[in-house]
Amino acid sequence: MTLSNLKNQYNDYIKLNGLKSSKRRDLIFENIVKKIGHFTTDDIYSDLLKTDPVIGIATVYRTIRLLVDSGILVEHTFGEKRGFFEINNQQAPEHGHLICLKCGHITEFYSKTIEKNVKFMQKQHNYKINSYKFEIFGICPKCQKSEK
Amino acid sequence: MTLSNLKNQYNDYIKLNGLKSSKRRDLIFENIVKKIGHFTTDDIYSDLLKTDPVIGIATVYRTIRLLVDSGILVEHTFGEKRGFFEINNQQAPEHGHLICLKCGHITEFYSKTIEKNVKFMQKQHNYKINSYKFEIFGICPKCQKSEK
DNA sequence: ATTAATTTTGATAATCACTATCATTATTAA
């Protein structure tokens, strides 16, 4: 997913849904699009506060929801009861996550096997599949060392 | 997992942690152990209210947490930001879930391939694995029909 | 540019699922 692709996707979504463009929303979009890895709404809010001290957190929540609805972001929970987000790279195949129960560190992995398995389940259960999540919980190598 | 196995596991956990036995907790345990499929804390609370109108929801939350800690229950989120629980059948291998985005219906599936994949990831990333979740989101056959 | 219609925004109240606190009650070992 290139930046200009995402920008097009963003602008198209706004047009297609009869929304108006706005400075604040653009600012949030620009910030998010620069992020690598996974982030929370609060991460983005804190970032933006530095250059825009009057931005409201509701606007950040709203815009992130919009970006999820438009397919630009995907949401995860990673076993917690709050949202984690990341850019939805529609080029690459979906990926799984290894989540460290100690430090929260997240490692991504790709697997053709999983892809196949999802397709198999789709057929077997007559499901129209939208997305999937494969999350493995455990202790990362670093935390294993520091455990002793 | 037989009922008596679970009861042993429950009693052992209570002894091992220096807890006292109690009528209320036993009642909650008995109710949960009869459940099939996935349930929320509120499901259990509503059930119990019928025969025990003074039970507090805090006690249900506490007991379910205890049962998760003891390994009797496993918790899921199924893409939502609240807990769903089910009996942890330690005999059977872990299973995945197909979740209908329309009606919320959940279908379980087993897959040796996934098991192998998890072991592979464990080796490849030097992780000490605790558990995993494989969730596929889509539209179930029933809802596909009623969509037209 | 001015207006009018509509959307966006920030403040903040409300909600939802859950955890913490605490005085009262129950359990248990002595």
Add this chain to the structure above:
DNA sequence: TTAATAATGATAGTGATTATCAAAATTAAT
């Protein structure tokens, strides 16, 4: 029995998120 400790229910508090609403911004049509 008593004494120590755990369990309980009521309820306050929390954290993440959504809803509400008046004011400000955007847009399209004059």
